[in-house]
Amino acid sequence: MSRNTWIHRIVRRPARMLAPTPVTPNHVTTLRLLTGLGAAGAYASGDPAWVFSGGLLFVLSMALDRVDGELARFTGQMTDWGHRFDLICDAVVNAGILIGIGIGLRESDLGIWAISMGLLAGLAVAVILGLVVQMENREGHGKPAFEGAGGFDPDDAILAVPIAMWLGWNEPLLIAAAIGAPAFAIYVYWRFRTLTKRDGS
Numbered sequence: 348m349s350r351n352t353w354i355h356r357i358v359r360r361p362a363r364m365l366a367p368t369p370v371t372p373n374h375v376t377t378l379r380l381l382t383g384l385g386a387a388g389a390y391a392s393g394d395p396a397w398v399f400s401g402g403l404l405f406v407l408s409m410a411l412d413r414v415d416g417e418l419a420r421f422t423g424q425m426t427d428w429g430h431r432f433d434l435i436c437d438a439v440v441n442a443g444i445l446i447g448i449g450i451g452l453r454e455s456d457l458g459i460w461a462i463s464m465g466l467l468a469g470l471a472v473a474v475i476l477g478l479v480v481q482m483e484n485r486e487g488h489g490k491p492a493f494e495g496a497g498g499f500d501p502d503d504a505i506l507a508v509p510i511a512m513w514l515g516w517n518e519p520l521l522i523a524a525a526i527g528a529p530a531f532a533i534y535v536y537w538r539f540r541t542l543t544k545r546d547g548s
Contacts, residue, residue, distance in 0.1 A: 352503060355413050362417035372419040376433050379411035383440030387447035390512065393454065398517075401447075402509035408440060409506065438476045442469035444508060445528070448521055455518055464525035471528035478535045485542055 365375075382404045389401030415433060419425045449465015457464065511520040 352413075354410065354503060355417065358410050358413045359417050362414045363421055365414070365418050366421040370418070372415040372422070372424050372429055373432060375411055375415040375418055376429070376436055379408050379415060380436040380440060382411060383408035383436070384443055386509075387440070387443035390444065390447035391450040393451035398451065398512055402513050405444060405509045406506075412437065412440075434476065434480055438473040441476065441505060442473045444505075445469040445472060445521075445524055448508075448512070448517065448524075452517055452521055457518060457521065461518075461521060464521050468521070468524035468528040471532040474532045475528070475535050478532075478539045482535075482539055482542055 386401040386405035386408060389397040389404060392398070412433070415429075419429060445468040446462075446465045449461045449463070449468070452461035452465075453459060455461060508520065511517070
């Protein structure tokens, strides 16, 4: 994933302000995890007021996901454990958000199927992240598996989730995620297999 998107540029100043403080990148990552899970829980409630608050928490969680990396680079606190912790939190939060949306729509026209759709989309997102990490490790440090454009990274597409939820497009969003995420996971797996065959492993 790129490290110079618009979101990274926005959070760079706050990250610099944190650099002289006792706050560590892992502290920020932990807060990212907690706010992300809070957003997932708010979405799971299905209550419109909580859904709105969940969107705010999710946007905050996304910003914190960029702050931890920026802070690590400013302070020289980049570690393998911190990187793994960040990736685990990414998978848990992004999957949890979609699962939460599915649970929250259990009384909608989608009925109990909404929960299964959320689980399917969430699992697919976690698989995609895992494959992308492996692809980037094979390609070399710092080289993204999917190039962004115009200051946006493919990972920034997750911003569509809170926007769609605020607009009341809950059901279309879940349906699109349940179809699109597994389909993209299959494509990413194909890319991954092509890469491994190229490298002879």
